Amino acid sequence: MTQQHSLALSDNQLDILNKALEEGISTQVKQMLNSLSPADAAHLLASAPPRQRSLLWKLIDVEHEGDVLNEMSDDVRQFFIDRMNVAELIDILDGQDIDDIADLLQQLPQTITHQVLSSMSHQDRQRIEAVLSWPEDTAGGLMNTDTSTVRPDITIDVALRYLRRHESLPEPFDGLLVVSRDDTLIGTLPTTRLLTQDGNKTISEVMETDFIAIPVDMQDSQVAQLFEREDLVSAPVIDENHRLLGRVTVDDVVDVIREEADHSVMSRAGLDEDEDTFAPTFKTARRRATWLGINLMTAFISASVIGLFQDTIDKVVALAVLMPIVASMGGIAGSQTLTLIIRAMALGQIGRSNTRWLVTREFIVGLSNGVIWASVVATAAMLWFDDSVIALVIALAMVINLTVAVVVGAILPMILKALNIDPALAGSVVLTTITDVTGFMSFLGLATLFYS
Amino acid sequence: MTQQHSLALSDNQLDILNKALEEGISTQVKQMLNSLSPADAAHLLASAPPRQRSLLWKLIDVEHEGDVLNEMSDDVRQFFIDRMNVAELIDILDGQDIDDIADLLQQLPQTITHQVLSSMSHQDRQRIEAVLSWPEDTAGGLMNTDTSTVRPDITIDVALRYLRRHESLPEPFDGLLVVSRDDTLIGTLPTTRLLTQDGNKTISEVMETDFIAIPVDMQDSQVAQLFEREDLVSAPVIDENHRLLGRVTVDDVVDVIREEADHSVMSRAGLDEDEDTFAPTFKTARRRATWLGINLMTAFISASVIGLFQDTIDKVVALAVLMPIVASMGGIAGSQTLTLIIRAMALGQIGRSNTRWLVTREFIVGLSNGVIWASVVATAAMLWFDDSVIALVIALAMVINLTVAVVVGAILPMILKALNIDPALAGSVVLTTITDVTGFMSFLGLATLFYS
Incomplete structure (x- = not known):
């Protein structure tokens, strides 16, 4: 019932998979590999020497490739990107989140970026270019653009009915962002308030007005310090006119902290923080x-x-x-x-x-x-x-x-x-x-x- | 409206406060200090040389002292604990969370721990001793014991009505844990499902049965890897019989990651990971x-x-x-x-x-x-x-x-x-x-x- 694959992976499965690879039992490996979560599959690929890595990659189903690629560190991802042609890249990026596509595009040479972008719909291209306009190491580069917003004048019960019409909500869900008609952020409604306050009250009565909002140009290290100090799960990102642009979530902040930590260890030895352990x-x-x-x-x-x-x-x-x-x-x-x-x-x-x-x-x-x-x-x-x-x-x-x-x-x-x-x-x-x-x-x- | 004190603190307020201290304007400093969040006050104390630190501490209102102490790194906290007597300690710990009290007690000499424990109610003492029984660097040492649980046979609407009777919920709230009569963990109900599924359905119909549960004796570094890889906000902690003991939340995991990172940098120079920058x-x-x-x-x-x-x-x-x-x-x-x-x-x-x-x-x-x-x-x-x-x-x-x-x-x-x-x-x-x-x-x- 409990799912603990991530823990067993590093020691046992890794060895089993490598042994199987050496002996050429690729159907079994293929099954096992495609049953892993994208994060685990990415970890496995990062832990394999170049030749095995290329072999393993061929065994991953095409529809999983994008998700697995997203979970990799820049350096390992570069290994695979370098070995793809433009058509393969366009195939893989199809259906991925805007943020993830933007991340990956930043690793490609300019000419290929243009080719990939021109293969997309006008709307997608515009959204990607908007994300790419913020430097990678700022709140803007870190944020996701999908947020759950609500108007201040409706009641909690109406808000709850509105939420129930959704198939899913942006994860992690820790509350609603209250915005005025022109998208100005005026408050937040944490999940606990949404669930414990009287359903007949209006959002504006119960919302938090003393909230933390992150300017879009804040450095990612400062964002991380803020999350650490205030124990945040997510925080809204605003422009200089207090308009809501998106939100930063704790999982991305954890990555920033890990990268910063790696940077201070690795750079002292003249290494990149996302250095590929099994680089050629x-x-x-x-x-x-x-x-x-x-x-x-x-x-x-x-x-x-x-x-x-x-x-x-x-x-x-x-x-x-x-x-x-x-x-x-x-x-x-x-x-x-x-x-x-x-x-x-x-x-x-x-x-x-x-x-x-x-x-x-x-x-x-x-x-x-x-x-x-x-x-x-x-x-x-x-x-x-x-x-x-x-x-x-x-x-x-x-x-x-x-x-x-x-x-x-x-x-x-x-x-x-x-x-x-x-x-x-x-x-x-x-x-x-x-x-x-x-x-x-x-x-x-x-x-x-x-x-x- | 937006609260950004944490960011300005390090540069400006720090200097203003220190200048004010030097000039002896302590009423102003007292006001400013007590208006800070506990995390910011702790940061300020950690950034002050010993003499100013002791002065600043005296200016903090007694009812804030416990919260500020909780936000400090072990080494800085030790500085203040060393300068307190048992009566002061008992005063400060009064009204704090069980987990935080347990944390602090681990830094005290055995004899003082006994004195503090014997000043508490029988129930509190038992709960603290339960927390203290798990090693600090395991999931048990990391977990909080307050969880929001629910039985599988009630409907979502009943669960929502039940939640509405609470004044507040354990933060961060990311869902309910579904337990059977004997406290065995049988599923989880993430907030998004709670909010988007039909209210007439029973919990058992909509709960997640393929969830991640953490064995109480798992090493904290493994817990951190799991959170990072699976982008978790919280995860239930179970004993060997699958009984729910508590949960680990992402804010504690962030601290583990930061400590690990500090450890690998600091220990290479023979320093402690929580070394007090302004130690005497x-x-x-x-x-x-x-x-x-x-x-x-x-x-x-x-x-x-x-x-x-x-x-x-x-x-x-x-x-x-x-x-x-x-x-x-x-x-x-x-x-x-x-x-x-x-x-x-x-x-x-x-x-x-x-x-x-x-x-x-x-x-x-x-x-x-x-x-x-x-x-x-x-x-x-x-x-x-x-x-x-x-x-x-x-x-x-x-x-x-x-x-x-x-x-x-x-x-x-x-x-x-x-x-x-x-x-x-x-x-x-x-x-x-x-x-x-x-x-x-x-x-x-x-x-x-x-x-x-």
Whole structure:
């Protein structure tokens, strides 16, 4: 009775399907695949290496293809779109929701978009172009245009009779939106009020007038914060004249939150947030190469700093042994602060008023941890190399580097944001370059002074 | 008419409030603070340094304190709980929801929990203890016990009349749960069916029998995946006999997703997912010290590897200049793979059937990127030091290290998970230790061979 396919899928069904595929039992696979929900089928395709993926796709019934495609992440969807011709695309898009078609069209090259659009009815084309006119990462790009609206002057009973004439209602249904004759949003009627209030009362008597409405140009991350903070299931979207344009629903907001989360994890490794786990080898290699190239440049910067002190290292080779410790501890301390600040910025916790307190605290934290670990490292260096000068030098260098690291970790995300650079993407690279340079420079520089 | 306070808060109001605080205009602040929604007040407190935070807290009306406390992250809430006595706590908890009280009690020391519980009525105590009996990270720990249920043999009209007798319904309301006499869950009646089906039909005729029910011991991350995939607003929670225990709602799931996301970002820097951005200096310094200590040990491991080759470095000091490049490029390449695999594991994409394909692809990606960047680095080294041996050595070392790095990056998360170690926490530390050791060992080892 209870339906729990989604849970079993990842482990067992996945293996069974893959085994069946290898052995070529495609009728069974075909049956099983087409009995899955579109979300599960999309998950299965996303979890398959390229060759199996193409095989599986051929087994999906044509009438399911559109739904399955809708459930995929951009990157996996691109895999399949790249392998289709225009006629196939037009077939698949036929009968899909306007919003979903608009989503998919944004992934196509301009010329193909035009071909697909011109295959549609004038009305559909206009509606799609309206959705496409809002940037993808705003409330307008996120909203659905189907809403359940009602006029303020009718009674609850009339509203209920009106609803009963529908076959279905836009999901998730959490109430009616009250609009005036010119589509101005004037109130909301949550389901609970609709169901618990006296049926003879008019909508205007019972509607909520202190409601949350989202401006169509609000950033999707702000929409997500609003949903999280106010525990919303859906919220109306309005234009600058308070006219109702559509509504954002929590399922789309969940996707935004997941994407944002993925972005902050993935971009730190130079990966896309919707990176296809099973992307073909060549595509993967090429994408990763860019990030390695950027990091190589920063590695050469550190190397050139070391290069300045070759004579000193030549004199005291122990410096070469210990120098990575100074650099790496700075990197760790700095990235702790960096991570904390980037998260706090995403939560909207950082304002002009509390920045000074934060930077001061980080300075003290860096200094005190610098002193603590500097003494540990100095003791270890003393025991290892029996050289009190090197112990002193590494202690000083560590205090300097850890203090610089945490202060830079605190300020850097704010600077990058002001420069319109994504801190999640560039923060870590810039930070470690600074901590490496500071670490090598202070350690080897001090050593040059003390040993000369 | 539209309520948009949540958006303006982070930037303007925050600064105004802090300025007002500094200037001591506390009556105005008090008014403003108490007019905020609990979620906004909690956000404001979380965005304030410790001293201002304590001041602000005193300005919040006692009857709001409980609601504000509920909206805080664990770590920020702990800040305030630590500063309260038992009597204050009992005052605040009076009148709160059972679930919220249970949540808060889990943060208190055992002795205080007992004192608070014994101040409550027998019935409340029993209900709280029932909620506390489920682990926090399962469906049981996540669920609310208030549900709207209905028997299968009544008509829709009777159900609607029955609902109308209520003052309010559990939010978010997305339908009725159909239970038999012994509380066994036999169906669901989504709001849309309740509103669109003929009122004379019985519940059993129109209810959904193919519904999703969550076992009470399901992990919260699995619950979140289920909600995401099936676009749920709420789902019933059942015991092993299919008896209805409560329901999980999407707002709690959103919190789980946000926490998971924060966990994967924060734990990589050795931070807690609910780390208080404005935690007092001493507490921050102590927490971070642990992570620095762990990383210091791994830094010493790398240093000791370099230590083995002091004679070689003494002979060719250019090795000291170039060795960080080999180590750091390995770390970058490895962490790209590590990040991708950890994310794929969280999404349930990795099974026995596709692991071999993935590891093979990563091997090829690592090898080819190794060859590409090795030739770049070798050319640069040749130009810099005019030494073909060092160019050859660094090229070989880079190919070795990048290949090892990506294969380790792919396999390590699976090994850690099998050992019940959190890959998000330990993965990066273990990986960079391996890439550092491999990098230094291969580069300096090969150099020792070639220069001897």
